Amino acid sequence: MEIFNKALTKTDINVRFSFPTNRIECFAELEEGQSHSVDLTVKDSRQRVWTFSCRKRRNGSHPKPWLSGEWLRFVKHCGLKIGDKVVMVQEDDQFLGSQYRIEAKRRIIVLGQAIWADVLVNC
Structure with a gap:
């Protein structure tokens, strides 16, 4: 199930990746207020494992996850x-629980049509 997709901004590339606030419910520990940070193990398209820290603001009504x-x-x-x-x-997965996968895409033109292709240059 797709949680979200987002075009990358300058801040996403240079500082941290903020994602849509309405998608924070996907990370139950953050939603329930048990923690302001949770580590996510994420696999990319080449099965390489990455550990991302999913965080939200401690105060305020706008949690702004990143x-x-x-x-x-x-x-x-x-x-x-x-x-x-x-x-x-x-x-x-009924045995492993929730597993996360991240896909990187780049807009390219093929036969005059714009499509989103996997970024596999270095990944």
């Missing part, structure tokens, strides 16, 4: 640029 931890290393490793798109997918 990813940090190995996020910037992931960006650099994959050669991501402003305008590329990241898709976060959650897959439920």
